[in-house]
Amino acid sequence: MTKIVIIGGVAGGASAAARARRVSETAEIIMLERGEFVSFANCGLPYHISGEIESRDSLLLQTPESFKSRFNIDVRVFNEVIAIDRQAKQLNVRNLITNETYLESYDKLLLSPGASPIKPPISGINHHFVHSLRNIPDMDKVLSTLLLHKPKHATVVGGGFIGLEMVEALRHLGLEVSLLELANQVMGPVDIEMANMLHQKLVDNGVDLRLKTGLAAVNDCPIKLSEADNTDDYDKPLSPHYHLTLDLTDNNSFATDLVILAIGVKPETRLASECGLVLGPLGGIAVDAGMQTSDADIYAVGDAIETADFVTGKPTLIPLAGPANRQGRLAADNMLGGKKLYRATQGTAICKLFDMAISSTGLNEKSLLKQAIPYEKIYVHTASHASYYPGAHPITLKLLFCPDSGRILGAQAAGIDGVDKRIDVLAVAQRAGMTVYDLADLELTYAPPFGSARDVVNQAGMVAANVLLGDEAVCHVQDLHHLTATQMIVDVRNPGELTAVGAIEGAINIPLPELRDRLNELPKDKELxxxxxxxxxxxxxxxxxxxxxxxxxxxxxxxxxxQMVNAHF
Amino acid sequence: MTKIVIIGGVAGGASAAARARRVSETAEIIMLERGEFVSFANCGLPYHISGEIESRDSLLLQTPESFKSRFNIDVRVFNEVIAIDRQAKQLNVRNLITNETYLESYDKLLLSPGASPIKPPISGINHHFVHSLRNIPDMDKVLSTLLLHKPKHATVVGGGFIGLEMVEALRHLGLEVSLLELANQVMGPVDIEMANMLHQKLVDNGVDLRLKTGLAAVNDCPIKLSEADNTDDYDKPLSPHYHLTLDLTDNNSFATDLVILAIGVKPETRLASECGLVLGPLGGIAVDAGMQTSDADIYAVGDAIETADFVTGKPTLIPLAGPANRQGRLAADNMLGGKKLYRATQGTAICKLFDMAISSTGLNEKSLLKQAIPYEKIYVHTASHASYYPGAHPITLKLLFCPDSGRILGAQAAGIDGVDKRIDVLAVAQRAGMTVYDLADLELTYAPPFGSARDVVNQAGMVAANVLLGDEAVCHVQDLHHLTATQMIVDVRNPGELTAVGAIEGAINIPLPELRDRLNELPKDKELxxxxxxxxxxxxxxxxxxxxxxxxxxxxxxxxxxQMVNAHF
Structure with a gap:
């Protein structure tokens, strides 16, 4: 009888526990969770704060009781593992309710500790109006601040998934929102011209967006909280005084009521490193493709580990729910004698921002450049379904591919409708090792409400194939910025379009329908x-x-x- | 200078013309279209009839003028080719306006004649209240009948794509609708248990659905049309008398005002067969993978041709816009010296019916059985996105796969949300030669509004892989229908569910949470x-x-x- 102990009861840990029981009815399975909750929907937290997900209970997917009755798993919440004794194969556990410690042995140990929000060491960072959002108690605290202190202005620090979702949630609740982002763009997984679509969306939705700006200090507002807030009458509107003032890295400062800290997470590796397990170059727990750590009896999954990047094979940190879930299932199999191998991670991800979605898979242009991987790229802007059928919206798709083989290196898409579908299609194509030639031939669903006879992805494949086959030479916006004396820009749009959406300085305009008759206006000794x-x-x-x-x-x-490339925020 | 003549100006023909010009600026390109319109959106016709697509003009994607100015293509509408002289490489063409005929030579000829609606030879089939729907004039006639004669009851004959779309359009306009379908199910590309979801949707939306029922005769209603309708006052409501009575194959008859004939299409092969081109076993024009007919100077594309089925390699007729579009593009390349090869057709298709979508790719179970191809199947019913986020709806997915290799043979899905995405993902996976094992590992977009950490397709892959690996033995509804004395049905749902949604007669009920403690109630000598x-x-x-x-x-x-299998309509 194998005794399996799982540290951490969310995502990877919960998947592993359920799978382990399905594989072995006789194994003893113990799940130790230092928090109050197991298997909760952490991706849903911003949406409960916004009120879109009404029921808090709907976020609690499983309970210790349901794990017991369905899977015969001994779930111990408020039980924190303090140390791992690998020699003795024993854990030192503290019951956080009684504060007593005890020893628990294991045959196989699974580490699923997750990642913790990064908290920069700046003044005032522990102020009670500064929140992170990682679990149910975090969410409850944010909700209670919203309810009790009726903030009018919130500041979100960090423009990643959680940051953007929280910006939307807080705007949804009617708060004024500032977003601070230290980089020159939000949503790191996409390139800056794609992120500019998000920047525009943020501005359009009244968000005070401050790029290249970090938080330097959090201070109490001169008007003391106790004076403004210390009352039993919670319905009484707050005085117009703010709760906090923030100092920024650009030496500005402003007043706010509430800070959401969402600058990223770091793998929880304390237990692993203290017991001498090997960590990877990026600071996550190192595992092999079987999810085994440097100790054959200890496995690890989820946000705490490093996996191989699909394109490069190099280690990467991908704190996402989908991979965690699959890794948990696989680790359970292997702890019980299986020989399953995890395949590398593409990092497929998506984020909703107001009425828009942005999504990506594989590598972005920034990382390709950084790693000096040769690539070509194309952009298409194509309707999400037949443009004559109501509800079609343009999808902007950026496709990165290998200039030799045509293999897909990465893809990014943004738009109001059908973005998830296109990145899913491209993620499958990439995983299957397909090329851009294959994309042109994909047979996708088509009826006017759903797509086009030539889908966005087909279109992108055809354009990319044209480039690789030499049927078209493309240039990019950067080329227009660095025009030489032997180059000339030709705008083939109709004059009405130039007036409506803008022109490029120095370009000559010959509308396409007239071009064939006006060839003599163009020089043959210049590159057009x-x-x-x-x-x-x-x-x-x-x-x-x-x-x-x-x-x-x-x-x-x-x-x-x-326009996307040249937008400035 | 190559002279290319294209017969037929929609879908395949239009794609070919545009592509040919992009490939060759010097080619002479003539497009002959016997109708008034080229490059119109025939998939949009039902939605303009319903009023959902407001502008008729939006269905006209290109005009002869735009083909001329952008592509320098000589488009001749109302020009019908009467005969092809392959020896002389010459066409006999009639100008349908002047009724004059003329000869037109070609170097390369492309046949894109499409398919024509099947019109069964029954009494009254040419009645002016019996409509087909294949092109703009057909649509205009239906609209004019609706406007002038204010029908209250319409009958759609045939439950394929156009039939179903017209049922929805007519219900949308407030008409009572009967749907006649000779087969035991609508929507032939899916299997009957999936079609039963459509049957239910039709009934729920007040449609008088008559399966296994064909049209036998169309008769004028005893009350003459002239008496009821012959008035200049078009706004005056009609008398309650119907325009037509229909005799059905089941010997019933009923009154109606309008018939839409949508029992299918047959390839337009008159020209091809009269000039001696080889036809395929299914009656379409035979072409090789380069879209070349049995005459090296004649190519053919679209609804008129036979292509190879992706799974079996056997000839198949797939009258769909996506393949026509790609074939046209490819034929243009090859007529101008290219060597492109068309890949086999999966027949990926989708249909919207009220708030629901049904979609499929690859082969269905009916064809697998008919062709004696070994298969296994599984069903999953999984939420379209995180169930705790608003707007999630179950997707029913049927996956057919090879019992040896795990290769995907076909897939069908139905539901209110996200059906197109899942079939697209599966169509790509099938085309890439992926197995059900690969489906379990796909990395798809996940955030609560878009998907789940374990997506519908991942779930289906895991279930199918369990079956193939022997981790689970499945049975199907048919097995429950033919229970032997050594078998026993065990229902592990909660008692409340049985009351709410129904039970299976003879099954014993032990809820899953109690099962581990009640094993002694189950026999070991029977199959459960x-x-x-x-x-x-x-x-x-x-x-x-x-x-x-x-x-x-x-x-x-x-x-x-x-329930899906046992539903009766």
Whole structure:
């Protein structure tokens, strides 16, 4: 009879426990969780704060009781493991209710401790109006601050998934919101021109967005909290005085009522490192493809570990629920004698921001550049379904691929409708080792409410294949920024479009329908950088001009991409 | 200079024309279309009839003028090709306006004639209140009948894509609707238990659904049309008399005002067969993977041709817009010297019906049985996104796979939300040659508004992999129908569920949380057919019971699948 002990009862730990019991009816399975809750929906926390998820109970997916009755698992909440004795295969556990400690032995140990919010060592960071959001008690505290202190202005620090979701939640509740982000863009997994769509969405929704700006200090507001708030009459509106003032890294400061700290997480590795398990280069617990740590009897899963990146094979930290879930299931199999191998992580992710979604899979351009991996890229802006059917919205898709093989390196998409579907399709294609040529041939669902006879992904595949086959030479916005004397920009849009959406300085305008008759206006000794609104008419112009002996490149994604790249926030 | 003539200006023909010009600026390109319109959105016709697509113009994607100005293509509408002289490489063309005929030569000829609605040779089929719906004039006629004669009751004959879309459109307009379908199910591409979800949706939306019922004759109603309708006052409500009576194949008859004939299409092969081109076994034009017919200078694409089925490699007729579009593009390349090959067709398709979508890719169970291809199947019913986030709806997914390799043979899905996405994911996976094991490992987008940490497709992959690995033995509803004396049905749902949604006669009920303590109530000499509501708890019970020495199988898809299979309409 194998005795399995699992440290941590959320995502990976919970999956592992349930799977272990299905595999072995006889194993003894103990789950130790230092918090009050196991198997809760941490991805749902911002949406309960916003009120969109009404019931708090719906976030509690399993309870210690349901684990016991369905899976015969001994779940011990408020039980914190203090130390692991690998020699003795024994844990030193503290019951946080009684404060007593006890020893618990194991045959196989699973570490699923997760990651903890990063808390920078700045003045005032422990103020009771500064919140993180990682678990149910965190959420309860935010809700109680909202209820009791009726803040009017909130500041979110960090523009990642949780930061953006919290910005939306707080705006949903009617608060004024400032968002501080130390980098030059929110949502690190995508590139900056894609993030600019989010920046625009934030501004459009009244968010005070401050990029390249960090939090330097948190101070009590001169008007003391006790004077303004210390009353039993919670319904009485607050005085117009704010609770806090924040000092920023750009030397500005402003007043706010509430801070949400969402600058990222770091793997919880204290237990692992204290007992001498090997950590990886990024500071996560090192595991092999079987989720085994450097100790053959100890496995680890979830946000605390490093896995292999799908494209590069190098270690990466991917604190996401999907991988954690699959790793938990797999570790359970292997602790009970299985030989399952985890496949590398693409990091497929998505974030909702107001009416928009942004999503990515694989590597982004920043990391490709950083790692000096050769790539080509294209942009398309294509309707989410047949444009003549109501509810179609453009999807902006950026596709990164290998210039030799055409293999998919990464993809990013943003839009109001159908973004998740396109990144899912591309994530499967990437995992299957497909090339951009394969994308052109994909047979996807089509009826006017759902797609187009030539889907966004087909379109992207065709454009990328044209580039690789030499059927089209593309240029990018950066090329237009560094124009040489032997280059010339040609805008093939209709004059009305220039007036409506803007023009590029120095470009000459010959509308596509007139181009064939006005070839004599163009020089053959210059390289023509052609563009239209999204790249399609530019391609038609490209084909025409090349065959008439001109040197040409087409701006990938057209003027729309130009605007994305050149937006400033 | 190559002279390309294209017969037919919609979908495949239009794609080919545009692509040909992009490839060759010097080619002479002529498009002959016997109708008034080229490149119109035929998939949008039902939605303009319903009023959901307001603008008729939005259905006209290109015009002869736009083809001329953008692509320098000589588009001749109302020009019908009467005969092809392959020896002389010449066409005999009639101008339908002037009624004059002329000869037109070609170097390369593309046939894109489409398919025509099947019109059964029954009495009254040409009545002016009997409509087909294939093109803009057809649509205009339906709209004019609706406007001028204010029908109160319409009858749709045929429950395929157009039939179902027209049922919805007419209900949307407030008409009473009867739907006649000769087969025992609507929507042939899916299996009957999946179609039963559509049958239920039709009934729930007040449609008079008559399966196994065909149209036998169309008769004028005894009250003459002239008496009731012949008035200039179009706004005056009609008398309550109907326009038509229909005789049905089941010897019933009823009165109606309007018939939409949508029993399917047949490839337009007159021109091809008259000039001696080889037709395929299913009556479509035979082409090779390069879209070349038996004449090296004649290519054919779209609804008129036979392509290879992705799973079997055998010829198939797939009258869908996506494949037509890609074939047109590819044929253009090849007519201009390219060597592109079309890949086999999966037949990925989707149909919206009221608030529901049904979709499929690959082969269905009916065809697998008919062609004696070995398969296994599983069902899952999983929320379209995190169930705690608003707007989640169950997706019913049926997965058909190879019992040896685990390769995906086909998939069908139905539900209110996210159906298109899951079939797209599965269509890509199938095309990539992935197995059900790969599905379990797919890394798909997850945030509560979009998916689940374990997506529907992951779930289906895990269940299928369990079956193939022997981690679970499944049974199907048919097994429960043919129970032997050594079998016993065990329902592990909670008693409340049985009351709420129904029970299976003869099953004993032991709720899962009590099962481990009540094992002694179960016989070891019988095979236990275990089930729960959707199959998940059944799997937990299966694992438990097998390890305690019982012979067990779990009902795939649980009671919900049982209800789908046993529904009668």
């Amino acid at each position: 950088l052609v563009f239209c609104q999204v790249g399609l008419r530019g391609h038609v112009a490209y084909c025409m001009l090349v065959q008439h002996g001109f040197k040409v490149r087409n701006l990938s994604g057209g003027y729309k991409t130009y | 057919l275990v089930f729960c509501q959707v199959g998940l708890r059944g799997h937990v019970a299966y694992c438990m019971l097998v390890q305690h020495g019982f012979k067990v199988r779990n009902l795939s898809g649980g009671y919900k699948t049982y």
